[in-house]
Amino acid sequence: MVPLQKYSITSMVLYIFIYAIWVFLWPEMKLAGAIIGIIGPFLTLIFIAISLQRMKEKEEKTFWIIVFIGCFSYFIGELIWRYRVFYLGIDEPLFGWGDLFYNLFVLIYSVAVFYKVYIQRKEYSTIQVFFDSLIMMTVLTTISWVYFLGPLFSNTTNSTFDVVISLSYPVAVFGILFGVILLFLTSMAFFSPVLLILNTIGITFYIIAETYYVYQSIYHTYNGHFTSLTIVWNSCLLLIGLSSFFSTKVNSIPRKETNLPKFFYIGQTTLPLLSLSILFFLALIKKEAILSYFIGGAALLFLIVIRQVITIFENKTLVRKLKDRTEELEVTQLELMELKNAAEEQSWLKTKIAEVATMYSGISNLDTLAQLFMTKVTLMAGASYGVFYIKKGKGNTERFQKLAAYAYNHQAVGEESFRLGEGLVGQCAVENRILSLDQVPRDYIEITSGLGSAPPANVLIIPVECEGEVLAVIELASLQSFSDLEEKLLKEVMENLGINIKSILGNMQVEKLLQESQALTEELQSQAEELQSQQEELRIMNDRLMLGKHC
Structure with missing residues (x-):
């Protein structure tokens, strides 16, 4: 305090x-x-x-x-x-x-x-409490008329107006104060x-x-x-x-309305019936004042009808609010489900990317890398067919040569290699973006199994680049359309693939330079040994010449 x-x-x-x-x-x-x-x-x-x-x-x-x-x-x-x-x-x-x-x-x-x-x-609750106060005022006014005002008419010297005012204003005050208490409690x-x-x-x-x-x-x-x-x-x-x-x-x-005392709600609900019951009971006790109780009861009934109409409007408002709240909850539930699905997708995506990343450990040549990648990623992406094209050569001799495949059935489809800009594979390398075919011709390619064959529903041609250079192109075909999540997975793993291809090519270049350096060293060593042998022969010949001169 x-x-x-x-x-x-x-x-x-x-x-x-x-x-x-x-x-x-x-x-x-x-x-x-x-x-x-x-x-x-x-x-x-x-x-x-x-x-x-x-x-x-x-x-x-x-x-x-x-x-x-x-x-x-x-x-x-x-x-x-x-x-x-x-x-x-x-x-x-x-x-x-x-x-x-x-x-x-x-x-x-x-x-x-x-x-x-x-x-x-x-609003409605406030108006309802106001009518509850009017109901109490009507009951009090009726009772005061029968038990106080009527008897005073014959015993007082004051005018009728003074007597009515004297008894009516306290009743009004009591009704207002009763309404205030009701408002506090509700x-x-x-x-x-x-x-x-x-x-x-x-x-x-x-x-x-x-x-x-x-x-x-x-x-x-x-x-x-x-x-x-x-x-x-x-x-x-x-x-x-x-x-x-x-x-x-x-x-x-x-706060929840149920936290209030239950008996208060019962009392507020039964107030109209209780008020009518009081007037009816008092009318039975004092039958000579039946007209006064009838007038009071009529006024009371009129107020109760208005109160009930307000209650109906309030209930409609509550139903509408409940409906709005239900719709809000449904929207919130959908949003939560979307967030849950997004979280699950992110978890799945990170797990698959991590699996592919661990695959690169210990791989030192492109053939092994290409075959492992196609075996792993084709299934992850939900594809049924895949081909791996690697860039070879430079300048005019630059081509994208098939290096590995998944479920390749050796059909005479297309070429084994593509020049830059040739076919969709070459065009994909030029544009450096994913090409998607949604309506694949029936004679384009067929995905076969032991039970039969069928054309693919979707074909993706994906560039593999590193530092702006396209190093390879992957072509995947599926019997159903690739989802956004699968395409996102392919984009992510292609970035890591490009880095690993660049690393292997760099290692291969270093290894080639080392081999060339080693061969050059061996050649130089052989030439040095030959030169040394020639020098030894010259020395022997020189010694012989010197010996002949002395003789």
Whole structure:
């Protein structure tokens, strides 16, 4: 708990303690009581004003600004009531100017709560709660008419209008406050837990105090000068102000409705039937007021019909949202399946590339490389026939010669070699790109087995290049079309193949140079030995000549 919250709770407890001491020990000090009574609402305004300074979220700030306006209205009502009662010495009637501002507080506070819930996109639920409040107001008004208003007509000296107003406005206040409580209980996801508890407690005790106040006012037992009800009212107001310090941002995703008490949902669902049952039961008890209960029941039935229509619209909205959510889930499921398939394809692709890469180890000549490559890759790519052409010669003598094959049946098809640009093999080398034949002529080539033969459905002619130079061309034929994944595999392995061909050609060139160097060295050594032999013969002849001269 932060220090600001501790100070606010301490201030509230201290205020209630001082007010209670004044009521029970020094009630004759009217000025002190008036000042203490005004301090409560003023302290509430200070709590909310401080909280507004630290709020960042626009919706939350708007909610508390509306609550602040409502509490300010209560503060004005308290000033008017204290001024008339303590300063002018005039008894405030049941429905006076002070009560107007008190009730404005209830109305504005309810607007704030309705705004908070409505802005969270619970439009139908908010309207439904509003009609639940009207239903309760209708029941209370009918009961008050039968048990309070009717008897007072014959016993009061006030006009009928005054009596109706005196009893109708508390019923309206009770209905609004009941709707506020319903909104809190049906919208727990939109309020922090502490704020929800403090406001619910405050409004509940406010209703209890208001009920007792109306009862005392009707039977003229209310003492406006000395009462403990003001402590309750001000304490409820302080609880609302105190809750502003606990107004934190809650998760924008509403919690599951099943987390709420089940009995509350049952009560909300059965409210219309329960209300009609109450009026019907009371009509049976007091048959002389059957007309009043009939009128109240008719109004109640009208409200219930409207409420049920709203419920139908809400259900349609929920069905539509459920359908949209189902479609979203289906799309998400498809996306997940695509991601899974993509991951599996990537795994398969990397595994096959690794298998081909390990194949190159220890190969030092092109014939072995070509035959192993065709045996391995042709099956991987789903092909049934394959030919490996390697580039030989330079310049005008450059040709692509068949070096290895897979399932080659020695049919007289095409040539054993191709010049650059000759045929599709030569054209593939010129363009350095994959050529694909989707509609292969029947007499192009046939893939044969022990059971029969058939023309291929797809032929791929793939260049093998390294550093921009085409070193070989691979031709593959399949009984079915090559998939995108198989073509991607072929592109990947061709890159590694080109590097290995370049490496083997380089090794072969180095080996050739070494052989030539070794042969040259041997030739030079032979010439040196022959020269040495000639020198020895010259030396012997020279020795003989010198010996003959001396003789």
